[in-house]
Amino acid sequence: MELDPSAAAAAVADKAMAVPSLAKALDAYKTAVGTAASVTAYVVLARGMARELLPHDLRAAAHWAASFLRARLETPPPERRTLVIKRSVANPYHYADADDADGGGGRRGGSSGDLYDEVREYLATRIDPHSMRRLCIGGRSKNSLSMEHGDSMTDVFEGVEFTWTSVEGRSHQENGGGYGSSGTEDSLELSFDAEHTDMALGSYVPFITATVEEKRRQDRALRIFLNEGAHWQGISHHHPATFDTLAMDPVLKQSVITDLDRFLKRRDYYRRIGKAWKRGYLLYGPPGTGKSSMVAAIANYLRFNLYDLDLSEVYSNSALQRLLNGTPNKCILVIEDIDCCFSTASRKEKDDSDYGDYRSGQANSERSVTLSGLLNFIDGLWSTSGEERIIIFTTNYKERLDSALLRPGRMDMHIYMGYCCYEAFKTLARNYHLIDDHMLFPEIQQLLSDVEVTPAEVSEMLLRSEEVDVALRVLAEFLREKKQATRERDSLLPHEDEVTGKEAEEGDM
Numbered sequence: 001m002e003l004d005p006s007a008a009a010a011a012v013a014d015k016a017m018a019v020p021s022l023a024k025a026l027d028a029y030k031t032a033v034g035t036a037a038s039v040t041a042y043v044v045l046a047r048g049m050a051r052e053l054l055p056h057d058l059r060a061a062a063h064w065a066a067s068f069l070r071a072r073l074e075t076p077p078p079e080r081r082t083l084v085i086k087r088s089v090a091n092p093y094h095y096a097d098a099d100d101a102d103g104g105g106g107r108r109g110g111s112s113g114d115l116y117d118e119v120r121e122y123l124a125t126r127i128d129p130h131s132m133r134r135l136c137i138g139g140r141s142k143n144s145l146s147m148e149h150g151d152s153m154t155d156v157f158e159g160v161e162f163t164w165t166s167v168e169g170r171s172h173q174e175n176g177g178g179y180g181s182s183g184t185e186d187s188l189e190l191s192f193d194a195e196h197t198d199m200a201l202g203s204y205v206p207f208i209t210a211t212v213e214e215k216r217r218q219d220r221a222l223r224i225f226l227n228e229g230a231h232w233q234g235i236s237h238h239h240p241a242t243f244d245t246l247a248m249d250p251v252l253k254q255s256v257i258t259d260l261d262r263f264l265k266r267r268d269y270y271r272r273i274g275k276a277w278k279r280g281y282l283l284y285g286p287p288g289t290g291k292s293s294m295v296a297a298i299a300n301y302l303r304f305n306l307y308d309l310d311l312s313e314v315y316s317n318s319a320l321q322r323l324l325n326g327t328p329n330k331c332i333l334v335i336e337d338i339d340c341c342f343s344t345a346s347r348k349e350k351d352d353s354d355y356g357d358y359r360s361g362q363a364n365s366e367r368s369v370t371l372s373g374l375l376n377f378i379d380g381l382w383s384t385s386g387e388e389r390i391i392i393f394t395t396n397y398k399e400r401l402d403s404a405l406l407r408p409g410r411m412d413m414h415i416y417m418g419y420c421c422y423e424a425f426k427t428l429a430r431n432y433h434l435i436d437d438h439m440l441f442p443e444i445q446q447l448l449s450d451v452e453v454t455p456a457e458v459s460e461m462l463l464r465s466e467e468v469d470v471a472l473r474v475l476a477e478f479l480r481e482k483k484q485a486t487r488e489r490d491s492l493l494p495h496e497d498e499v500t501g502k503e504a505e506e507g508d509m
């Protein structure tokens with residue numbers, strides 16, 4: 001092996017340089033250790049001298065001055081406030097029932113239950129199970145989570161931290177410790193920086209109650225109340241109609257939804273302009289076009305109970321007044337077939353008659369409930385004594401309605417529920433057969449533009465078979481026959497020119 005002389009020389013030179021740099025580092029280390037030792041020695045010496053030389057009072061003053069300076073320089077922890085929300089001892093195991101909240105017949109709206117229950121319910125939706133050491137499960141709703149006594153959790157509202165602590169109260173026995181009800185004064189404590197006191201009381205706590213009220217409303221089973229004499233009788237309301245299942249012109253449907261949304265948000269607006277917070281809808285159109293389905297869809301959308309007023313059961317204005325006073329806030333008052341309500345004839349008789357001398361505003365001589373009485377109650381007493389109410393009138397014959405009812409401003413929105421258009425048919429096809437397209441759709445679209453058929457009729461055809469091909473064929477055949485029948489009927493009618501000619505002849509005579 002041959003050695004490279006230049007490489008060997010470089011290695012020797014490197015070694016020679018490395019030795020002095022190691023020595024230098026050792027020197028620097030020694031110096032540093034020496035300095036540190038000297039500083040420590042000086043500090044010890046100085047403290048010893050100070051203790052020896054300075055009098056005790058002077059040392060105490062120096063110590064106080066140092067602490068004062070430190071306290072001044074450090075920012076103090078913010079002042080805290082605590083709000084204690086106690087469980088009501090009178091009914092310690094009461095959890096507000098969903099049906100309590102303005103659901104009962106005749107009770108005014110508003111939330112029930114105490115604040116403790118509402119906060120617990122709210123916190124159950126905010127609790128992060130992963131961040132809690134221990135958790136409770138159960139209570140009003142089987143799956144609801146809550147804190148163990150002694151535990152805390154933090155909720156952030158508008159960027160501010162609010163800390164909740166569950167505190168176990170002392171045991172409490174009523175009726176002298178006998179068999180009376182017992183409970184504990186458990187509480188939930190809300191702590192926050194004192195500067196946020198106004199926000200806690202003015203915004204955060206009201207936000208919690210509003211959130212819980214809204215959730216209870218959404219969870220609540222709806223009820224429909226029917227009048228018996230001057231009282232309401234409620235039963236469960238399970239009508240499946242929603243705006244999704246409602247077959248109608250999509251633009252009109254959206255405008256109804258938008259109107260409802262706007263109405264719900266306008267509490268302050270109605271207060272400012274001094275108008276009652278109520279909204280009136282008139283639904284009109286031929287039978288089977290979905291007026292009742294629309295009422296149910298509105299109730300399901302708003303989660304408002306329905307009060308279906310049958311005026312044929314109301315025999316006096318005072319009974320009417322009692323019934324209207326018995327409706328709570330957040331409800332829908334429905335009067336179906338309003339055109340029939342103030343007629344002496346029954347609906348059947350009226351439909352069969354030529355309607356000659358019918359006066360919809362005319363009071364039945366045997367009954368004292370009048371249209372004007374009803375409108376006065378709704379406009380006056382009913383609207384000023386409650387909030388967030390909807391009134392819906394339905395009719396198959398808008399043209400027969402009293403002008404007092406059609407006057408601008410009386411009913412806020414007139415909604416025409418018409419014959420089945422193609423868009424409405426597509427909604428029904430989706431509802432019943434989960435389809436958005438089919439080879440028969442173009443023909444059905446054409447037929448629907450030629451004939452007048454109600455959504456109820458189309459629904460019936462679509463339900464004839466569970467097989468989509470069969471159902472659509474049945475519908476197409478039904479529409480073809482209807483078109484043919486319409487054509488034949490039209491051909492039997494006298495032509496417009498013939499009518500005009502005949503009138504002219506009669507005029508000449």
Ligand SMILES: Nc1ncnc2c1ncn2[C@@H]1O[C@H](COP(=O)(O)OP(=O)(O)OP(=O)(O)O)[C@@H](O)[C@H]1O
Nearest residue numbers: 245246247248287288289290291292293455456459
């Ligand atoms: N627009 C629609 N959307 C969805 N289904 C409808 C519609 N119209 C009618 N139907 C179906 O037909 C049935 C009867 O309709 P609904 O009672 O809502 O009509 P209506 O206009 O109130 O009739 P009436 O004037 O005779 O009371 C409903 O249960 C529903 O199955």
